[in-house]
Amino acid sequence: MSDFDYDLFVIGGGSGGVRAARIAAGHGARVGIAEEYRYGGTCVIRGCVPKKLFVYASKFSEEFEDAAGFGWQVGDRHFDWERLVDAKDREIARLEGVYRRNLERAGVEMFDSRALLEDEHTVRLLSDERRVRAKTILIAVGATPNVDPALPGGEHVITSNEAFHLADFPKRVVVAGGGYIAVEFAGIFNGLGAETTLIYRGEEILRGFDDDLRSALHEEMENKGIRVLCGDVFTSIEKAGDGSLLGRTRQGAALEADKIMFAIGRRPNTAGLGLESAGVEMSANGAIVVDAQSRTNIPSIYAVGDVTDRVNLTPVAIREGHAFADTVFGGKTWAADHSMIPTAVFSQPEMGTVGLTQAEAAAGHKSIDIYRARFRPMKHTLSGREEKMLLKMLVDADTDKVLGVHVLGPDAGELVQVLGIALKMGATKADFDATMAVHPTAAEELVTMREPSERLRA
Numbered sequence: 212m213s214d215f216d217y218d219l220f221v222i223g224g225g226s227g228g229v230r231a232a233r234i235a236a237g238h239g240a241r242v243g244i245a246e247e248y249r250y251g252g253t254c255v256i257r258g259c260v261p262k263k264l265f266v267y268a269s270k271f272s273e274e275f276e277d278a279a280g281f282g283w284q285v286g287d288r289h290f291d292w293e294r295l296v297d298a299k300d301r302e303i304a305r306l307e308g309v310y311r312r313n314l315e316r317a318g319v320e321m322f323d324s325r326a327l328l329e330d331e332h333t334v335r336l337l338s339d340e341r342r343v344r345a346k347t348i349l350i351a352v353g354a355t356p357n358v359d360p361a362l363p364g365g366e367h368v369i370t371s372n373e374a375f376h377l378a379d380f381p382k383r384v385v386v387a388g389g390g391y392i393a394v395e396f397a398g399i400f401n402g403l404g405a406e407t408t409l410i411y412r413g414e415e416i417l418r419g420f421d422d423d424l425r426s427a428l429h430e431e432m433e434n435k436g437i438r439v440l441c442g443d444v445f446t447s448i449e450k451a452g453d454g455s456l457l458g459r460t461r462q463g464a465a466l467e468a469d470k471i472m473f474a475i476g477r478r479p480n481t482a483g484l485g486l487e488s489a490g491v492e493m494s495a496n497g498a499i500v501v502d503a504q505s506r507t508n509i510p511s512i513y514a515v516g517d518v519t520d521r522v523n524l525t526p527v528a529i530r531e532g533h534a535f536a537d538t539v540f541g542g543k544t545w546a547a548d549h550s551m552i553p554t555a556v557f558s559q560p561e562m563g564t565v566g567l568t569q570a571e572a573a574a575g576h577k578s579i580d581i582y583r584a585r586f587r588p589m590k591h592t593l594s595g596r597e598e599k600m601l602l603k604m605l606v607d608a609d610t611d612k613v614l615g616v617h618v619l620g621p622d623a624g625e626l627v628q629v630l631g632i633a634l635k636m637g638a639t640k641a642d643f644d645a646t647m648a649v650h651p652t653a654a655e656e657l658v659t660m661r662e663p664s665e666r667l668r669a
């Protein structure tokens with residue numbers, strides 16, 4: 212008889228934790244999992260999925276306008292926020308059910324409880340103060356939105372968590388932050404009809420993405436009516452008797468709003484988790500320090516996903532969880548590969564990116580050819596919309612290898628998923644050139660860009 216109640220106990224029923232639990236159980240391990248909120252985690256409950264549903268909703272306003280150029284007359288339009296939230300909630304509840312059923316079918320024991328670490332093999336379940344012992348513990352507790360505790364009036368702001376459940380749709384919204392969540396929500400609020408402002412401390416939105424796309428997106432967002440204020444931050448927020456908010460900024464602006472949403476980054480969910488009692492090492496921002504195999508400094512404890520602050524995306528958390536379970540319980544050692552990860556920003560227009568940005572390519576390579584195409588997508592020739600698409604490819608001129616591709620325009624996320632395969636395989640510019648175009652598409656530009664727009668040499 213084993214000294215342990217479980218071979219594996221997982222803390223956190225989100226993307227990484229659920230995948231690890233199911234795969235480990237499939238390998239014959241006795242697995243328990245604790246989730247303090249809802250199974251599915253951030254992505255399913257208050258992240259990627261509800262966000263994308265809101266993005267779809269917000270695009271209809273432009274679709275109705277564009278239809279006129281194609282001969283359609285669209286009658287009176289009315290948007291009902293409550294109906295959208297209800298429909299979204301039903302879909303999220305369905306997905307949560309799928310997550311629960313999958314865990315049940317795999318034979319994983321579920322606990323609806325907050326769980327804390329007591330020592331390197333013991334987990335305390337707060338729902339009934341039970342203690343369970345596991346040979347291996349996986350921490351997959353994700354991350355939580357940052358707010359600014361020092362900001363006067365900071366208690367009046369919402370984060371993405373609350374944005375999914377607002378009782379009324381706000382007429383005026385200010386989103387603070389310049390990362391992908393801020394940019395996406397600015398597009399959502401604007402498309403659904405709110406007067407929208409984005410305020411960001413940095414020089415340009417979307418730090419870490421390719422500079423050409425950052426400025427092109429900034430321009431397109433402004434063309435759609437979003438006020439984008441860079442290089443400024445809130446210094447105070449006041450709430451009036453009627454519930455409206457007034458945010459004052461360092462540059463002297465006074466921004467009135469019904470809601471102010473902070474999307475200024477996320478921090479690992481490790482506060483009060485008991486990591487200190489088990490001796491688990493953390494970095495300065497509270498992330499759990501792990502090696503490529505997701506091992507912590509304590510041999511019985513592993514961590515995957517956002518709590519490790521490596522690449523904070525759902526598919527990455529899932530793959531890390533899968534690799535952990537195969538390695539520890541399936542006799543098959545492998546590690547998630549964090550290189551060349553394609554990713555999308557569901558901004559409007561959408562952004563998709565894989566590989567190096569121009570700045571990164573220039574820093575690591577002597578000779579780079581840059582291919583750029585900025586054009587009006589075919590649909591807008593009749594819709595009359597001025598929005599432009601941008602495609603950019605970076606090629607190592609010495610080896611012909613494609614180092615990065617960046618897309619701003621319709622379905623950019625779908626496009627870079629497939630481009631990611633080519634780049635992961637080490638595609639060269641000659642491979643792109645040898646591929647027949649699909650006509651008429653916007654993506655055909657990628658295989659017909661003959662001459663570099665720019666040549667960078669050391």
Ligand code: FAD
Pocket residue numbers: 222223224225226227228245246247248249250251252253254255257258259260262324325326327351352353354371392480484515516517518523524525526528
């Ligand atoms: P999570 O999915 O966050 O799961 C952690 C779980 O642990 C949570 O359910 C939490 O309730 C639970 N938990 C925490 N502490 C405890 C405890 N002590 N005891 C028990 N349970 C606990 N990624 C993409 O790839 N694409 C996107 O489009 C995208 N959009 C996003 C939009 C938003 C608004 C946000 C916030 C995130 C988005 N992400 C997106 C990021 C993505 O959601 C995360 O990278 C992913 O969910 C990380 O998975 P995880 O398993 O590490 O953590």
